[in-house]
Amino acid sequence: MKLHFTEEQIMMRKMVREFAKSEIEPFVESMEKGVFPRVILKKMGELGLMGIPIPEEYEGAGMDFTSYMIAIHEISKVSAALGVILSVHTSVGTLPILAFGSEKQKKNYVTKLAKGEKLAAFCLTEPSSGSDAASMKTRAVKSGNHYLLNGSKMFITNGGEADTYIVFARTSSGSGSAGISAFIVDKDAQGLIIGKDEHKMGLNGSRTVQLIFENAQVPIENLLGEEGQGFKIAMANLDGGRIGIAAQSLGIAEAALEKATLYAKERHQFGKPIASQQGIAFKLADMATNVEAAKLLVYQAAYLKGNNLPCGKQAAMAKLFASKTAMEVATEAVQIFGGYGYTKDYPVERYFRDAKVCEIYEGTSEIQRIVISKHLLKERFS
Numbered sequence: 001m002k003l004h005f006t007e008e009q010i011m012m013r014k015m016v017r018e019f020a021k022s023e024i025e026p027f028v029e030s031m032e033k034g035v036f037p038r039v040i041l042k043k044m045g046e047l048g049l050m051g052i053p054i055p056e057e058y059e060g061a062g063m064d065f066t067s068y069m070i071a072i073h074e075i076s077k078v079s080a081a082l083g084v085i086l087s088v089h090t091s092v093g094t095l096p097i098l099a100f101g102s103e104k105q106k107k108n109y110v111t112k113l114a115k116g117e118k119l120a121a122f123c124l125t126e127p128s129s130g131s132d133a134a135s136m137k138t139r140a141v142k143s144g145n146h147y148l149l150n151g152s153k154m155f156i157t158n159g160g161e162a163d164t165y166i167v168f169a170r171t172s173s174g175s176g177s178a179g180i181s182a183f184i185v186d187k188d189a190q191g192l193i194i195g196k197d198e199h200k201m202g203l204n205g206s207r208t209v210q211l212i213f214e215n216a217q218v219p220i221e222n223l224l225g226e227e228g229q230g231f232k233i234a235m236a237n238l239d240g241g242r243i244g245i246a247a248q249s250l251g252i253a254e255a256a257l258e259k260a261t262l263y264a265k266e267r268h269q270f271g272k273p274i275a276s277q278q279g280i281a282f283k284l285a286d287m288a289t290n291v292e293a294a295k296l297l298v299y300q301a302a303y304l305k306g307n308n309l310p311c312g313k314q315a316a317m318a319k320l321f322a323s324k325t326a327m328e329v330a331t332e333a334v335q336i337f338g339g340y341g342y343t344k345d346y347p348v349e350r351y352f353r354d355a356k357v358c359e360i361y362e363g364t365s366e367i368q369r370i371v372i373s374k375h376l377l378k379e380r381f382s
C-alpha cells in the first residue's frame, strides 16, 4: 500500500507545516515552562484547525478525517502537547456531540467548538477506574429539570481550560456498562470543581486535572444520546480518538528520526560522521522502517474511519504500533545524541518524555491488545 494524499490533503499538510514552524515552534519553550497555548489555539481556530472534520453546516472546515490526522501528525512533530490538546478537543470532545447529539446540542455546542471559540474535554477515567472504564462510580440522579452528578474524574486532558466537558456517569444502579450515560457539562455548572493539576513527566503546556462533581447540576437537555448509551458513545469515539493518538505518536517518532539522522550526519567520531558507523546506520534504518510502518497503519485507520468503515481493530493496531514506535525511536534518538541527548539543549529528551504517555492514555497498549484480539477471535478464516 502506498500513500496517495489528495491535492486538498497535500495543501492541508503544507499549511499546517508552515503554521507549526512559524507559530508553534517559537512557543514550545513557553509550553515547556507550563504555559497553556491559549494564544496558539486562537490562531488555530481562525485557520479552521479546531474543527477540521466537522461539516461546514456546523461551522467546521468540512474536511475529511485523513486531513484531520495530517494536522495532528504535523503539529505533533513540533509539539506533541498541542497534538493531544487538538485530538482530545476534536475526537472525543466534539465528534461525540456531532454523532449522538440532538440538533439543538449540535447548534449550541458543535458550532462553537468547531470554530475554536470553545475548548472541549472528555471525562471517562476516575481515580479507581482506568482500563476498566465500565467500573466507574460517578453517579447522575434526575432531580426536577436537572441531573445531579456526584463523583470525581481523573487525568482529564484540557481540564480547567475547557468550556465543555463530555462526562460519563452511572444513571442506573448496578455495575457494568449498560447503566452508564453521557452528559454535556458546561464549565460553569454549579457543583463542578476543578481539582488538582497533575505534574507530568512530559506534554508540558497541556493541562491535565482532576474534576470533582458535588451535586453538579446538569440540565436534562444536556443528556447526550439516551440514558444507558454512554459506554457505547465513549467506546465508539475512542476508536477515532485512538487514531488521533496514533497520529500524535507518529509525529513524535518522525521528529525524533529526523533530528537523529541530521545529527548523525554532522557528528564526527573516529574521523568520520557517526552515521557512517554501521552501529548507528543500522539503528537509523530500523527507526525509519518502523516510522514508515506506523505511517501506513495510521493512515489506513484514518481512511477506514473517514469512509465510515469498521475501524476498531485497525485503530487499536495503529495506536499500539505507533506509540511503541514513538517510544523506541525517541529512545534511540537520545542514544544517538549521546550525552547531548540527555540535556535540554536538544529536543530529543522532550520527545522521549512525551512519547511514554502515548502507550498509556486513550487505552494502554495492553487494552489495545485486548481490543485487537477480541476482533481477531470474532473473524472467520476460510
Ligand code: CAA
Residues within 6 Å of the ligand: 084, 088, 122, 124, 125, 130, 131, 132, 133, 134, 155, 156, 157, 177, 231, 232, 233, 235, 236, 238, 239, 312, 361, 362, 363, 364, 367, 370, 371
Ligand atoms: N463501539 C461501540 N460499542 C462498543 C465498542 C465500540 N468500539 N466497544 C465495546 N462496545 C460495546 C459492546 O458492544 C458492549 O455492548 P453490549 O453490552 O450491548 O454487547 C458494551 O460496549 C460493553 O463492551 P465490552 O463488554 O467489550 O466492555 P468491557 O467492560 O469488557 O471493556 C474495554 C472493554 C475495551 C476494556 C474498555 O473498557 C476500554 O476501552 N478500556 C480502556 C479505557 C480507555 O481507553 N480510557 C481512555 C480514557 S480517555 C483519555 O485517555 C483521553 C486523554 O486524556 C488523552
